[in-house]
Amino acid sequence: MIYFPLAILALLLVSCQKEVDESYPVTKSVNLKESIPDTPVPLGCIRGNFGGTYLTFTQQIEKIQPIDSFSNVYFYGSPDNTLNQINLIRSDTNFYLALFILGYPLDSLPNLQPVPAEFCKYAEIQFSPLPGFNWGLPGHYVLDDFYGRTVFITDKTNDVLTGTFGGVLHDASGATLQVTDGEFKIKIFRKCLP
Numbered sequence: 001m002i003y004f005p006l007a008i009l010a011l012l013l014v015s016c017q018k019e020v021d022e023s024y025p026v027t028k029s030v031n032l033k034e035s036i037p038d039t040p041v042p043l044g045c046i047r048g049n050f051g052g053t054y055l056t057f058t059q060q061i062e063k064i065q066p067i068d069s070f071s072n073v074y075f076y077g078s079p080d081n082t083l084n085q086i087n088l089i090r091s092d093t094n095f096y097l098a099l100f101i102l103g104y105p106l107d108s109l110p111n112l113q114p115v116p117a118e119f120c121k122y123a124e125i126q127f128s129p130l131p132g133f134n135w136g137l138p139g140h141y142v143l144d145d146f147y148g149r150t151v152f153i154t155d156k157t158n159d160v161l162t163g164t165f166g167g168v169l170h171d172a173s174g175a176t177l178q179v180t181d182g183e184f185k186i187k188i189f190r191k192c193l194p
Contacts, residue, residue, distance in 0.1 A: 046182070055095065072089070137172055151164075
């Protein structure tokens with residue numbers, strides 16, 4: 001007789017446990033990585049795989065000025081041509097992406113790989129939530145390296161720069177973001193800054 005109440009209590013506990021288990025569905029792992037497009041990158045676009053999510057950036061960051069004011073421009077100096085900075089910047093609805101190439105005269109590109117490491121000639125990748133340009137804050141990812149390792153221009157016919165990029169970006173907190181399969185095709189404008 002004494003075992004009967006214990007058996008009922010055990011049965012209630014087991015049945016309650018079963019109800020609790022059934023009320024929480026099993027979480028299935030979801031692969032966020034989308035397929036890499038099998039079409040050439042369209043003009044005016046930067047795209048790639050950012051931490052497992054394939055993103056496409058086609059909007060310029062300027063909302064008032066024309067698209068050639070900062071988003072896709074080659075700045076060079078005169079007369080000694082010491083400036084040499086290429087900006088390739090685009091955004092989508094949530095993030096901005098910037099590729100900078102510094103130290104190379106535009107007409108010296110593209111060059112053959114491997115590109116030798118040279119002082120003051122490098123590339124930078126920046127990725128951040130909009131409104132962006134929050135250097136030093138968590139979530140603003142950056143990678144600085146020699147040009148040719150992380151960013152590489154493969155063609156510049158008619159000042160349309162086509163190329164690739166990728167690498168491991170870091171933010172101020174030490175978090176990392178793996179970028180793979182990056183590619184771009186942007187028409188740039190030349191601006192002399194005396």
